[in-house]
Amino acid sequence: MAVKLGILGLGTVGTGTVQLLQDKVGRHPLLQEIDIYRVGVRSLTKPRAVELSPEVITTDLEAIVNDPAVDIVVELMGGLEPARTLILTAINNGKHVVTANKAVISRFGAEIFTSANQAGVYVLLEAAVGGGIPVIQPLKQSLSVNRISAIMGIVNGTTNYILTRMQTEGSEFDDVLADAQRLGYAEADPTADVDGLDAGDKIAILASLGFDGRINREDVYCEGIRQVTKTDIAYSAKLGFVIKLLGIAQHLDTDNSQLSVRVHPTLVPQNHPLASINGVYNAILIEGEPIGQVMLFGPGAGAGATASAVSSDILNLVATLKTNTAKPNPLLACRHQHYSQITPISELVTRFYARFLSKDQAGVIGRLGTCFGNYGVSLESVVQTGFQGELAEIVVVTHYVQEGDFRQALAEIQAMESIDSIPSVLRVL
Ligand SMILES: NC(=O)C1=CN([C@@H]2O[C@H](COP(=O)(O)OP(=O)(O)OC[C@H]3O[C@@H](n4cnc5c(N)ncnc54)[C@H](OP(=O)(O)O)[C@@H]3O)[C@@H](O)[C@H]2O)C=CC1
Numbered sequence: 534m535a536v537k538l539g540i541l542g543l544g545t546v547g548t549g550t551v552q553l554l555q556d557k558v559g560r561h562p563l564l565q566e567i568d569i570y571r572v573g574v575r576s577l578t579k580p581r582a583v584e585l586s587p588e589v590i591t592t593d594l595e596a597i598v599n600d601p602a603v604d605i606v607v608e609l610m611g612g613l614e615p616a617r618t619l620i621l622t623a624i625n626n627g628k629h630v631v632t633a634n635k636a637v638i639s640r641f642g643a644e645i646f647t648s649a650n651q652a653g654v655y656v657l658l659e660a661a662v663g664g665g666i667p668v669i670q671p672l673k674q675s676l677s678v679n680r681i682s683a684i685m686g687i688v689n690g691t692t693n694y695i696l697t698r699m700q701t702e703g704s705e706f707d708d709v710l711a712d713a714q715r716l717g718y719a720e721a722d723p724t725a726d727v728d729g730l731d732a733g734d735k736i737a738i739l740a741s742l743g744f745d746g747r748i749n750r751e752d753v754y755c756e757g758i759r760q761v762t763k764t765d766i767a768y769s770a771k772l773g774f775v776i777k778l779l780g781i782a783q784h785l786d787t788d789n790s791q792l793s794v795r796v797h798p799t800l801v802p803q804n805h806p807l808a809s810i811n812g813v814y815n816a817i818l819i820e821g822e823p824i825g826q827v828m829l830f831g832p833g834a835g836a837g838a839t840a841s842a843v844s845s846d847i848l849n850l851v852a853t854l855k856t857n858t859a860k861p862n863p864l865l866a867c868r869h870q871h872y873s874q875i876t877p878i879s880e881l882v883t884r885f886y887a888r889f890l891s892k893d894q895a896g897v898i899g900r901l902g903t904c905f906g907n908y909g910v911s912l913e914s915v916v917q918t919g920f921q922g923e924l925a926e927i928v929v930v931t932h933y934v935q936e937g938d939f940r941q942a943l944a945e946i947q948a949m950e951s952i953d954s955i956p957s958v959l960r961v962l
């Protein structure tokens with residue numbers, strides 16, 4: 534008998550998934566075993582790019598998750614509510630769940646996975662991170678025997694698309710964002726992309742898988758790309774860097790007691806593997822023992838790419854249902870219950886790039902250097918290249934320093950009479 538899907542949402546990802554599942558020729562034969570039984574939407578009158586018979590489409594999403602005939606609920610609607618409640622209801626009704634919703638998983642994962650384990654069902658989420666890139670399954674399965682020390686990557690397609698076009702075309706932020714929305718990359722509310730929150734959700738999920746503990750989403754430091762300007766992109770290029778929004782989860786010490794999980798725009802050396810990942814592409818660099826470095830690369834957003842990830846999870850569940858094993862598969866289920874302790878951003882040790890606008894007075898660079906020195910901040914390079922009107926522009930790159938010390942020095946510098954402003958402060962990989 535065919536496995537019946539109840540799909541919640543028929544937007545960018547929902548439409549891509551239905552198209553893929555309907556177009557079976559040349560794909561895995563298990564697709565023949567799938568029946569798109571119900572699809573839940575908000576509006577019945579909206580034009581759709583897929584053909585579904587009228588009895589399949591409904592606005593009653595609760596009826597889908599409560600329908601005994603539905604085997605797998607595929608949540609592709611986004612947002613926190615009613616997505617969370619519908620997922621929990623489906624689980625409590627004994628249905629497996631596939632979701633692309635990183636926002637709901639990163640915030641309510643503990644509740645959702647605990648319920649799923651109790652109900653003996655799976656919640657699979659390959660599409661939630663890296664769009665079409667297989668990264669959840671590799672972390673749960675193929676790489677799971679490694680001791681992971683770092684996961685870092687470009688995990689938001691919208692911001693990478695924006696930064697790439699700002700860099701290559703000198704385009705304005707707002708124009709490029711509109712294009713990313715038109716192409717279906719951005720979230721319904723693109724502030725989640727631009728302010729680093731979407732990447733924060735994703736790195737929280739990856740950290741939880743790689744470092745084997747739940748992550749409190751509130752502990753993940755998130756900074757977006759609004760403050761990144763064409764000027765900083767140009768200075769970075771001169772200094773040998775490109776600016777990327779990175780999600781980073783890493784042990785900060787050798788005894789693995791300190792875990793940092795964060796998102797921020799980062800100056801990445803031009804010869805680093807992540808520096809050449811452009812446009813909507815995402816890449817995730819995983820470091821583990823004994824494997825060393827693995828980089829997973831591919832399209833991070835968009836209908837077809839994300840549908841590939843969603844459909845692979847559906848196929849995994851169809852195979853599970855068809856083999857009818859009574860015991861849960863520990864490589865598919867969530868297996869940890871404790872929360873990881875996250876180190877505050879003030880304790881991070883990193884390099885910084887900072888741009889200052891100063892009155893063109895003698896000795897300003899010396900006073901900057903002295904103030905930094907008082908807080909143990911040593912400078913790798915200092916450049917005074919340009920002027921903005923009457924103000925001289927000074928750019929510094931520091932050696933490794935504890936963030937808290939660097940911020941104290943900045944506060945003191947900000948108060949100097951000769952300093953007009955500090956328009957940008959960015960971390961350097
Ligand atoms: N877009 C992408 O590239 C990617 C998206 N994702 C994730 O996939 C999920 C879906 O994203 P996307 O397809 O872009 O979103 P869209 O906004 O394009 O689609 C959302 C769909 O859900 C339906 N919907 C939303 N809220 C409700 C509600 N309260 N009741 C009934 N139906 C509802 C909408 O119905 P209607 O059509 O009637 O308005 C629409 O069909 C999100 O969690 C997103 O983060 C993950 C990876 C990539």
Ligand SMILES: N[C@@H](CC=O)C(=O)O
Pocket residue numbers: 661663664688689690691692718719720726731833834835
């Ligand atoms: N808005 C997200 C979509 C995929 O998760 C992105 O731009 O990466």
Ligand code: NA
Pocket residue numbers: 659660661662663664665666667668669842
């Ligand atoms: Na993925």
